[in-house]
Amino acid sequence: MAHLFKNLSNSIWHAFQALQADDINTVAKSKLKVLTANIGTLMDLYGVEKGLEHYRSTQSLTFDQYMYYLQKEVFSSITDATSLHTLKRLEEGIDEICWLVCKKNYLERSHPVFENQSVYQLFRIYCLLAESDPNATDSYLVTMHGDEVARIASHLATSLGLQWDAIDFSALSAAIKMFRFPTFLAVLESKYSGGNTLDTVALTEAIDDLYQIYVENVVKKGYLMKKGFLLPTLRYFWFVLRPGELAYYKDPHQKEPSGLILLNANCWADSLSNNGKLDRRFVLSTPEHRCIELVAEDHKGRLQWLAALQTAIQHSNEKIGYQRSLANQRRSLRQATKQEKEETKLELQHERQARIAAEIQARKLEALSKEEGAKVQQLEDVKQKLELLLQEEKQALRDEEIVRNLQARVLREEWEKREQLEKLQQEQQELLEMEKMKRLEFERMQQKNEQQLHDAELRLQQLEMEREHLDAELRVAREKVKRAEEAQFLLETQIVTHPLKGGERIRRTQSFIPTTKERPLSMENIDTRTMTLQKNI
Numbered sequence: 402m403a404h405l406f407k408n409l410s411n412s413i414w415h416a417f418q419a420l421q422a423d424d425i426n427t428v429a430k431s432k433l434k435v436l437t438a439n440i441g442t443l444m445d446l447y448g449v450e451k452g453l454e455h456y457r458s459t460q461s462l463t464f465d466q467y468m469y470y471l472q473k474e475v476f477s478s479i480t481d482a483t484s485l486h487t488l489k490r491l492e493e494g495i496d497e498i499c500w501l502v503c504k505k506n507y508l509e510r511s512h513p514v515f516e517n518q519s520v521y522q523l524f525r526i527y528c529l530l531a532e533s534d535p536n537a538t539d540s541y542l543v544t545m546h547g548d549e550v551a552r553i554a555s556h557l558a559t560s561l562g563l564q565w566d567a568i569d570f571s572a573l574s575a576a577i578k579m580f581r582f583p584t585f586l587a588v589l590e591s592k593y594s595g596g597n598t599l600d601t602v603a604l605t606e607a608i609d610d611l612y613q614i615y616v617e618n619v620v621k622k623g624y625l626m627k628k629g630f631l632l633p634t635l636r637y638f639w640f641v642l643r644p645g646e647l648a649y650y651k652d653p654h655q656k657e658p659s660g661l662i663l664l665n666a667n668c669w670a671d672s673l674s675n676n677g678k679l680d681r682r683f684v685l686s687t688p689e690h691r692c693i694e695l696v697a698e699d700h701k702g703r704l705q706w707l708a709a710l711q712t713a714i715q716h717s718n719e720k721i722g723y724q725r726s727l728a729n730q731r732r733s734l735r736q737a738t739k740q741e742k743e744e745t746k747l748e749l750q751h752e753r754q755a756r757i758a759a760e761i762q763a764r765k766l767e768a769l770s771k772e773e774g775a776k777v778q779q780l781e782d783v784k785q786k787l788e789l790l791l792q793e794e795k796q797a798l799r800d801e802e803i804v805r806n807l808q809a810r811v812l813r814e815e816w817e818k819r820e821q822l823e824k825l826q827q828e829q830q831e832l833l834e835m836e837k838m839k840r841l842e843f844e845r846m847q848q849k850n851e852q853q854l855h856d857a858e859l860r861l862q863q864l865e866m867e868r869e870h871l872d873a874e875l876r877v878a879r880e881k882v883k884r885a886e887e888a889q890f891l892l893e894t895q896i897v898t899h900p901l902k903g904g905e906r907i908r909r910t911q912s913f914i915p916t917t918k919e920r921p922l923s924m925e926n927i928d929t930r931t932m933t934l935q936k937n938i
Contacts, residue, residue, distance in 0.1 A: 547574035
């Protein structure tokens with residue numbers, strides 16, 4: 402199942418691409434149902450398209466999602482016990498269904514050269530040799546490698562009698578880079594079909610020959626003479642060798658084979674000798690213990706047929722297909738070569754980096770050597786300086802001894818001075834204590850004087866208050882005297898202006914004269930009292 406599903410993925414992808422409405426990489430489920438129903442009918446599975454309605458909640462599917470559905474719901478019915486003939490029939494039928502879906506996009510060309518049937522054969526060859534591009538921006542992209550295109554183009558050009566230019570194709574491949582099927586078809590029609598100078602029959606035969614080799618896995622074909630079983634006579638037949646079988650026809654145009662010889666791992670082929678000399682004959686032995694004697698046209702043909710028979714026997718039980726197996730080997734070899742080139746490139750980069758690092762290290766070592774030489778010279782200079790310094794140090798030690806003796810003497814003198822200073826300090830301490838006592842006594846006296854001063858200030862404040870009181874009384878008395886004098890002045894004025902006429906008025910006037918007891922103080926007495934008060938204050 403896995404091999405069949407993988408073999409058909411490229412053709413199903415082309416059908417999926419043809420069903421896309423826009424460049425959105427999805428196809429509506431309604432379109433995919435038709436394709437799924439046709440594939441299921443071919444595999445005797447009916448109604449498998451109905452599961453698409455319940456598969457995911459979207460109305461469209463991507464290619465990966467659709468392939469997952471086919472793998473789980475459709476191709477899961479294929480088991481390992483399925484015969485090779487059935488697998489081949491299913492692969493051919495599904496390829497034809499996919500071609501019916503997508504052929505409109507490929508048959509409508511501006512300048513067609515190949516017949517429609519030839520284009521279909523090239524489509525199947527392309528799907529067999531193409532591979533998915535892992536570096537594509539799309540989720541899945543089928544392209545053919547330039548080496549595979551070169552193999553097909555060179556075989557086609559050689560079959561048509563044209564000259565194959567490998568350098569020209571290398572330049573073309575480098576310019577195109579990715580060969581999708583329209584590009585592949587356009588290259589074959591424009592450069593390797595003879596430029597409309599060849600007839601259609603020759604092109605059809607050349608492409609049919611390619612189809613037989615790559616799709617039908619024809620290992621070798623040609624005329625051989627076969628020795629009969631009943632009548633030991635040699636007759637010419639057209640032999641077609643495929644992995645697992647050797648069919649022979651009366652002529653190349655016969656549809657059904659005249660005979661079929663099944664091949665497996667128990668078969669073998671070997672040359673026959675005539676009196677110790679090898680000739681054109683060789684024998685094919687089958688498990689039924691039948692020895693089939695065959696005769697080639699020449700010794701070269703005999704060797705080619707023997708090698709082809711060994712190849713067909715070796716690949717007789719493979720389900721993947723002979724040409725597909727070779728394509729996988731070439732693909733693996735390309736990947737290994739690419740990986741080897743990348744590894745070689747990395748190794749070269751590492752070697753280049755190592756060489757650069759070694760050169761840098763050598764320059765560093767050279768610089769270090771120069772630095773070491775400079776350091777040695779510096780050390781020599783330092784040594785000489787140190788010797789001079791040593792001599793100076795010795796002289797300094799002698800001078801230091803002298804200075805030390807002088808310092809000892811000075812130290813003794815300083816010690817004596819220190820003792821004297823300590824005595825002076827003690828005396829000063831005693832004087833300070835006495836001064837402190839005197840200061841305390843002075844502070845007590847000062848506090849006493851301050852208290853007396855405070856009491857005097859209080860007494861002065863009292864006297865000031867008494868003085869202010871007396872001043873107030875004095876002002877009142879002066880006011881009274883002033884009013885009395887004014888009244889007296891007014892009275893005298895009235896008396897002078899209006900003389901008295903009766904004794905009553907005289908008596909009334911005289912009544913205003915105070916007695917001796919009520920007579921007010923004179924101004925002299927008042928001034929005398931004021932001065933006495935100020936003296937008291």
